[in-house]
Amino acid sequence: MTEEKKTTKRLHANKALRQIITDFYADAHRAKAEGRPVGWIPPMNGLIELFYAMDIHPIFPENWAPICAAIGTNTNNFAYAEKRGYSGDLCGYFRNNIGYALDGIMEVNQPLDGLPKPDFLISFGAGCIPTMKTFQVLCDHFRVPVFRADLPQIAMEDIRDHHIQYGVTQIKRLINFLEDLTGKRFDIDRLRQAVAYTDDACRIWDEIMDARRAIPSPFSAAEIGIMFVMVTRHGTKIAVDFLQDVLEEVRGKVERGEGVIPNERIRLFWDNIPLWYNMKLFNYFEKWDAVVVAETYTSAWTLRMNPDKPLESIAYKSLVSYPLVSCLSLDKRIELIKKAVKDYKIDGAIFHSNRSCKPISMGQMDIMKVLSEELNVPGVMFDGDHMDGGRFSEAQFHTRIDAFMEMMSERTRGSIAHF
Amino acid sequence: MMGMNFRDLCERRLDIAKEQKEKNDCLVIGTLCSYVPVEILHSFGIIPLRIWGESENLHKADALLQTFICPPVRHLMALGLEGHYSFLDGIVHGYTCDAVCGLYNIWVRNLRPRFSHLISLPYMAINESSAYTMVEFGNFIKKLESFIKKKFSPESLKRSITLYNEARSLMKEVYYLKKSGLLISYADICAMNICSQTLPVEIFLPEFRKYVKTMKKEERWSRKKLKILISGSIISDTSLMTFIEEVGGDIVADDACTGLRTLLDVIPEGGDPLQSLAEYYLTRPPCASRADFPSRKAHLLEILADFDIDAVIFIHQKFCDPHLSDHPFLRKILDEAGIPHMQLELEGDGFTGRVRTRIESFFEMLERR
Ligand code: SF4
Ligand code: SF4
Secondary structure, eight states, X not given: OOOOOOOOOOOTHHHHHHHHHHHHHHHHHHHHHTTOOEEEOOSSSTHHHHHHHTTOEEEOHHHHHHHHHHHTOHHHHHHHHHHTTOOTTSOHHHHHHHHHHHTGGGOSSOGXXXXXXXXXXXXXXXXXXXXHHHHHHXXXXXXXXXXXXXXXXXXXXXXXXXHHHHHHHHHHHHHHHHHHHHOOOOOHHHHHHHHHHHHHHHHHHHHHHHHTTSSSOSOOGGGGGGGHHHHHSTTSHHHHHHHHHHHHHHHHHHHHTOOSSTTOOEEEEEESOOOTTOGGGGGGGGGGTEEEEEESGGGGGOOOOOTTSHHHHHHHHHHHHHHHHSGGGHHHHHHHHHHHHHHTTOXXXXXXXXXXXXXXXXXXXXXXXXXXXXXXXXXXXXXXXXSOGGGOOXXXXXXXXXXXXXXXXXXXXTSOOOO | OTHHHHHHHHHTHHHHHHHHHHHHTOOEEEEESTTSOHHHHHHTTOEEEEOOOOSSOGGGGTTXXXXXXXXXXXXXXXXXXTTTTTTOSEEEEEOOOHHHHXXXXXXXXXXXXXXXXEEOOOSSOSHHHHHHHHHHHHHHHHHHHHHHTOOOOHHHHHHHHHHHHHHHHHHHHHHHHHHTTOOOXXXXXXXXXXXXXXXXXXXXXXXXXXXXXXXHHSOOOOOOSEEEEEEESOOOOHHHHHXXXXXXXXXXXXXXXXXXXGTSOOOOOSSXXXXXXXXXXXXXXXXXXXXXXXXXXXXXXXXXXXXXXXXXXXXXXXXXXXXXXXXXXXXXXXXXXXXXXXXXXXXXXXXXXXXHHHHHHHXXXXXXX
């Protein structure tokens, strides 16, 4: 076997990203101190644009969870959740966020000063069961005003006008609620601006992802953290400016032919959420000159917004974000992955069978089969968990991946396997 | 015991569906969860047959589903792969939990039924949501029309609604007969529930009528056993229910996907049948996958009071997100009400010694109180 090789540098943009993360939480605490409302909301929806357009600071528990996993407070939060009677089989995001919000939030000296408590909450039917239930627990715990929203789950390809119109009625209800809460009038032009920023961010995001088609690929899945702005800073110029810088950096690398590793030979696809507590796993493939160049998760932002129809745009965004990555529309997901496999010239696929996340894991066997039978792209599946290190055996991962990568190396040796 | 008829019917349900299909030259469509408007299928002359899994042979689903998916879903997939449901003409899901949603998609991809449809209901009962639901139902109807080449008839839907209303009212009456002191085992009630969800209404309704008429005349007894509520998703293991009743409990009510929750309301007759149907499905007590905490709490408190419950047994399936995440909240409500409770988690290996022992010690504890 080849000796471990070194990654050629992470993206410089990471430095800016760290600042953006720090600022996001600092802004939240400042908002709280200045008496501006802080609302906790489910991720990946069109409410964020509305929040920024109404000077409300959003907090995403689901986005806080990866941070907890990265800094290691997740295990503490799991213990709190367990003490409250929550089953260890529930999604790690759920257990972390419940544990944190109910008990962990009281701890002193938290990284990033922790989360400011919510001034209001949104409870909703939409997304997966663990997200829906997270907000129900939070609503029961924090005695703050609750807005109950509704959005049915519809497969991407089945979304019709009446679904969007229903979403719009919900958003109008929410606007009334927020006007009452803040005592301020909603300004549709500000929402238009926010929607325009999101549209820009999505467009640049696609361009950044497109740049990864280059051989060698300018960055790997290890940089997936840049997604932070797509979750927390949609609807703002912060996301647009940051992503523009990322795009320039990435394009520069492509022009100079600078890859993540010096001799890229094998290009991999990653299905399911990364193991947030063990991001260095992505570098494990380097000893075979392999790089993860595309993922399912990052495709969740392939959408367009229309600033002339801001309400419809945010309703649409709210409707599609979850189906894009979940098992709600397996055919659509397979289609997207097949396209990615062709576009990114993928040689092999890694499937993280994620014990925490049923909606993303269900259907993985079908996807693996399609890739191998229809596109002759082999795949390997390993058992893991995106939040809970106790559910992941690195030794088993190595055994599985080593065998697979040896096989991949054989397949691609000497030949240009890319079609 | 008359109830035994139902257990027998229940055992033979798939054969009956096949016979009826052949005899009447009609279609049979599988329904996932309790949110499929079966009345619509029935109005087209289709037999709706609810399908679910139990707790065995899970490994047969390994090629398509991971081991951390709940046992009922894995078992159902295994049954599907083994061809138990190959006589179905289609499958319809009324969206509930992630596991069933995944199953629906994987089933459709791998077993390729001739007809498949997913109905996405809203979670709230407000004006806009019933209008929305009518559009969803309308689309379902259009798809059925083009599939079976038959026009939808509102009159026929009205007749179907009347039949199902009667069936549900009779079923509900059985619970109240038991409450009033009739000796009816819960395993029989469960079998009746299953019959009502898997057999053609024309077959079980006459049986229900006869049964309720006879039972009404039976003698009432004063109750000695503890009144138990069972709560969970799919609870269909009759040996477990019988065991609970043997060790000293009397299961008088349930909060389960196959039981009382679906029987409490009637669909208003007269008026636009689609609108009545939409409102029925949106307003009846929601399942864990569709409920928020306040509505689950309200429903639980109502049932506890109505049936004067002494203790609650949660029967959960391992890896069941909706029920496992509601459990601590429901427990808190019971603690506040001073009602003892226990939780069983079924792991897909049937009614094991472990489960038995847990039930026994729970009843020992109750007796010592
Ligand atoms: S990781 Fe999966 S199960 Fe968990 S909250 Fe997200 S979508 Fe839901
Ligand atoms: S409600 Fe629970 S047991 Fe039923 S299918 Fe869903 S996850 Fe499985």
